[in-house]
Amino acid sequence: MTRRHAALGFLGLALVVYPFVDRNNSHVDFLANAGAFILLALGLNIVVGFAGLLDLGYAAFFAIGSYSYAMLASQQFGIHVPFWLMLLIAPVVAALFGLLLGAPTLRLRGDYLAIVTLGFGEIVPQTFLNLSQYTNGPNGISSLDQPSLFGHAFGFSATPYYYVLLGLIALGILAARNLQNSRLGRAWMAIREDELAARHMGINTTATKLAAFALGASFSGLAGVVYAAKLDLVSPDEFGFNVSVLVLSMLVLGGMGNIWGVIVGSFVLSFINSFLLPQSTSLAHAAGFVNVDFTNYRFMLYGVILVTMMLFRPEGLIPSRQRAAEFHEAILDPALAAQEQSEYEGVAR
Amino acid sequence: MALLALDNVTKAFGGLVAVKELTFELDAGGIAAMIGPNGAGKSTVFNLITGIYAPSSGSIDFDGRSLRGLRTNRIAARGIARTFQNIRLFAFMSALDNVMTGRHARMGASMFDSLLHTPRQRAEERRVRERARELLKFVDLERAGASYARNLPYGSQRRLEIARALASDPKLLLLDEPAAGMNPREKDELIALIGRIRDSGVTVFLIEHDMNLVMNVSERVTVLDHGEKIAEGSPDAVRRDERVIEAYLGRADGAA
């Protein structure tokens, strides 16, 4: 057993016993919410980090997962699919939507793909909003079924959700690692590096990108189910462009393509968002500055992270070795970049 | 029966005819070359064979079956591998990963195998890794496996590209100016390597500017000028052909 394994084991153990040590439910609640975002980030990392496809509508799959749970496990239609079963169904549904979106669009060059996914990300919540006879429109769907395990309902404590998410994240990490070191993972990297050469290796680039889209979407669908059940409510305004950009910022901050980087990035941003900003606001209020509200600077924060990281440390805080090399070679060597650029254009077929 | 047969193939880009009514056959098991002055349409022929371009007219058969309408990846799976004039390795993947990626078409792991690392998948990965190591050794790169392709010296990159192409066990290997930019010693090694590839049963078809190399290794030469075949035959016969001499000497950019 290596030191790395030991450290991981220790971290895992600490996370398992944490709720017994810290009896403050709001802390566990925060960790559970952060966990949902870690799951989202792990999924988006497959699409953006591994396959190099910029998906700006990722929150749409989060919405699809959440609404699947809300519609199939509540009084809305009187359907009550068990939570645990939904954890299997929702990722499949989200993946199907990923295929639906990806099939016609993945032939597009990178930046067009980004825009189309953005459009999709707008259409999906808008559709949930507009189809009010099924979704209650802006009010959303509330009083979702409470998950239960061996007859014990989860209740309104965050702790059971915390454990569910911990388990899902562990599985997610395992899945992402497996994918990275596999035929599929190499194909993603190859496409990112040189799509035309990848085709000459016999890689079906469209199918391979679709796989990234579908797998990424399934993580998002999974996170959606847990998030909806935990919140006991879904409404269309939780899944806008800003959520997609938030998850992207987590990747950029932590390090696209690096599983641990992405986890750290999403944890740090969640911490700032739900802890640091509100806490410092209350501190400021207590100190007499009643007009400040740091939470208003949230979007500024995402923006500043995206811009400054791209300018000064595009590989993220905890980079993947490969990504770091890609970014720096390209920035230091304009000739190579120009060559890659022209080759990229040549790929359009 | 011919391994590769181009029948009356024409490729036009708008008004520009890059390849005109080209017919030729390639038998299995030898080393053939295509030469011609710059802009003669040689690379276009490779791009037609590998499905980057579709012919404007005419047909291409490989191993007794038409390649019509097949995408590049399907053609690769049929058994045609290639290298590129301006090396197109996966720059920021290790040399070993480059070669393993070259094996893609011959691997069976599905998305779920990749996701779950099934025993089947793990066994396959082991086999492919082993085979990739052998191929690296075959091209004298056994110690470069862990380096990024981008960090290898130029000559090694050329050889790595060949190893990557061979990983798919191709029937036909297309080499696009394999000696470009190499020094004399590297060229000699390349000639030996091409011979070893032929001996392993792979048919080699190369485009080259370096006459010496072409005349040294190939058993059959096709000469292209302005997209048309102007001569074909043994290296000696081609060397004496008047139209070939005219095509090369008649212009400033002549033979290298």
Next chain:
Amino acid sequence: MDVFFQQIVNGLSLGGIYALIALGYTMVYGIIELINFAHGDVYTLGTFFSLAILTGLGVSGEMHGLPLVGVVLVTLIAAMLLCGLTGVLIERLAYRRLRNAPRLAPLITAIGMSFILENVMQLWHGPSPISFPEVIPNPAWALGGVEVSAKQIAVIGLAIVMMAALQLFIYKTKMGKAMRATAQDRDAAQLMGIDINTTIAVTFLIGSALAGAAGFVSGVYYGTTWFFNGFEAGLKAFTAAVLGGIGNVAGAMLGGFLIGLIEAIATQYIPGGAQWTNVVVFSVLVLVLIFRPSGLLGESLPEKV
């Protein structure tokens, strides 16, 4: 039928605004192949600047005669200048360094810039919609059953004048020629002695100034704005640019008017209309990108390997 023609008029006025914004997208994409996400927010900034200038001039209501002309011209030109400079600044600070970086990098930076601008505007005027003074008197004329207002004529007229001026600039001036050359082949243009940095900066200056003009016009036309205005308008204008053929200036104008018309007609004729317009516009975007990525007026580029 009157309803239909009424929607045509409404659509053209909307389209005039989209067309002005689309020009900036298309010019920047044409020259550095970047979807400038922040462009829609520069447009909103144009409305904010105009509002600040009007407030500074002490204008809060309708004006007439010469003072009206003076106020409109001053506000328009100042808003265009300020937006133009903002655009140049964004290019200089955020995009220039990344000109040769992997394509993902400048795109992500542009999204970041967009978020920063939106947040700045939110801090400036708060999160709620704000009203914009009704500077221009707005009589309406009935043509048959169709009503055309002075504002609509002004919007369409201004858009057409700006576009004509831009065409003249691009095809008749030396800088215009440098822009076209740089868009075609940056390296070759550089070899010909064209100053690439200046040319790109001028492209941002003009594109952003046009967005500034659109911002002023939209303030006058709608009488209201808010910090998030540019997100949706920007997406629609980008759709317009793609529909017309990205990189093609005439295409952006055509696309702008078409998107305006599509939006107006969809609002009228689709049951429950207004709430589906975004869905309709994005569907147009997706369909164009899939079936005719070169757009209506764009040429498909030859492939090279």
